[in-house]
Amino acid sequence: MYVMESTPGPRTVINGKEVDYFSGCGYYDLQGHPEIIKAACEAVKKFGISSATSPLVYGNNPILQRIQTKACTFFGTESTLYFVSGFIGNSILLDGLRDQYDIIFVDEESHYSVLHAALIAQKPVVKFRYMDVEDFRKKVKENIRPSQRPLLICDGIFPISGDISPIPDYQQVLKEYDEAIICVDDAHATGVIGKKGRGTFEYLGIEGERLYSAGTLSKAIGGHGGIIAGSKELIETLNKNSNIHHACSQTPIPDAAAAAKALEMLYKNPGLRRQLWDNVSYAKKKLRSLGFNINDTPVPIICLRPDAGIDLEFIQSELFKRGLAVIYLPGGRYTSVPTGGALRISIFYSHTRKQIDRLVDTIKRFI
Numbered sequence: 578m579y580v581m582e583s584t585p586g587p588r589t590v591i592n593g594k595e596v597d598y599f600s601g602c603g604y605y606d607l608q609g610h611p612e613i614i615k616a617a618c619e620a621v622k623k624f625g626i627s628s629a630t631s632p633l634v635y636g637n638n639p640i641l642q643r644i645q646t647k648a649c650t651f652f653g654t655e656s657t658l659y660f661v662s663g664f665i666g667n668s669i670l671l672d673g674l675r676d677q678y679d680i681i682f683v684d685e686e687s688h689y690s691v692l693h694a695a696l697i698a699q700k701p702v703v704k705f706r707y708m709d710v711e712d713f714r715k716k717v718k719e720n721i722r723p724s725q726r727p728l729l730i731c732d733g734i735f736p737i738s739g740d741i742s743p744i745p746d747y748q749q750v751l752k753e754y755d756e757a758i759i760c761v762d763d764a765h766a767t768g769v770i771g772k773k774g775r776g777t778f779e780y781l782g783i784e785g786e787r788l789y790s791a792g793t794l795s796k797a798i799g800g801h802g803g804i805i806a807g808s809k810e811l812i813e814t815l816n817k818n819s820n821i822h823h824a825c826s827q828t829p830i831p832d833a834a835a836a837a838k839a840l841e842m843l844y845k846n847p848g849l850r851r852q853l854w855d856n857v858s859y860a861k862k863k864l865r866s867l868g869f870n871i872n873d874t875p876v877p878i879i880c881l882r883p884d885a886g887i888d889l890e891f892i893q894s895e896l897f898k899r900g901l902a903v904i905y906l907p908g909g910r911y912t913s914v915p916t917g918g919a920l921r922i923s924i925f926y927s928h929t930r931k932q933i934d935r936l937v938d939t940i941k942r943f944i
């Protein structure tokens with residue numbers, strides 16, 4: 578078992594050993610940033626650990642109000658809904674929008690939180706093959722009855738493969754349904770892709786009505802809690818129709834204060850994102866030169882597949898012995914792990930070129 582004994586960053590202490598850390602989702606080193614820790618400490622001293630009540634009546638407080646303001650600025654929306662974890666965001670969306678759709682189409686490799694949301698939505702659910710537009714088209718044709726309103730839900734960025742869902746193609750398939758809804762789980766896209774870090778829709782240049790995303794502040798942003806940003810009308814509808822959010826205690830005060838500060842910092846420093854994308858591009862290019870088939874997106878999740886009989890589990894263990902931490906997952910262990918398993922490499926804005934070179938050179942020795 579691995580135990581992390583420091584804040585996550587480009588150098589992280591695991592099992593008593595300082596390693597070059599290429600895992601997780603703390604791409605901007607915000608989890609241990611002094612300003613964020615200061616914001617969390619100040620908030621906890623003033624307001625305690627939590628308000629010990631749900632948002633329904635007295636659960637609001639100045640920290641939660643601050644996060645709404647910061648999130649509206651970051652996402653450029655009128656309103657936001659902030660809740661205890663990204664996992665419940667998809668359920669809040671499907672529950673809150675339940676009067677607006679009749680049948681759900683879901684990518685079969687979507688995150689557990691998406692599959693779970695679809696399962697409890699009490700509507701017919703049709704799965705289509707991973708990122709397969711033709712299968713989606715076929716499933717829509719076969720399953721939708723006249724006058725039924727479809728809702729498509731999938732991950733914006735898949736957590737292990739790092740692939741981005743082909744939303745514009747799905748939109749094409751759905752164009753004959755005026756009231757079709759598209760929802761994405763943007764947990765891995767929040768703060769990472771799109772010119773302003775607003776996620777998958779921004780990155781793909783998609784705008785319009787009935788496009789909704791649920792994100793998290795617990796990964797790249799360096800705080801904690803889930804977020805849905807949108808119009809006042811959307812947030813009011815979700816608040817009115819979905820009890821999931823009301824039935825949970827609020828995000829703990831220090832975590833919420835950390836998230837508010839982190840959103841502010843990322844908003845003010847777009848250079849962090851550019852530096853991250855530069856590092857991602859550099860690392861992907863180097864890994865491609867070893868023969869790996871790697872997409873050309875700014876997503877900082879790099880997935881190595883077991884092409885040509887490469888033993889990824891062995892590589893992970895050899896890398897760790899040499900002070901390089903990446904993740905190995907066997908097929909079926911998590912959503913979006915390719916058949917045969919994956920080596921998942923995370924790139925941070927703060928990794929040095931020397932660290933990336935050492936990672937790639939060490940992988941090269943074992944393939």
Ligand SMILES: Cc1ncc(COP(=O)(O)O)c(C=O)c1O
Pocket residue numbers: 662663664665688690732734735736762764765793794795796802803
């Ligand atoms: C795609 C995806 N959606 C949702 C979540 C849940 O987000 P949170 O950790 O904020 O609950 C995760 C977390 O791993 C995820 O990978």
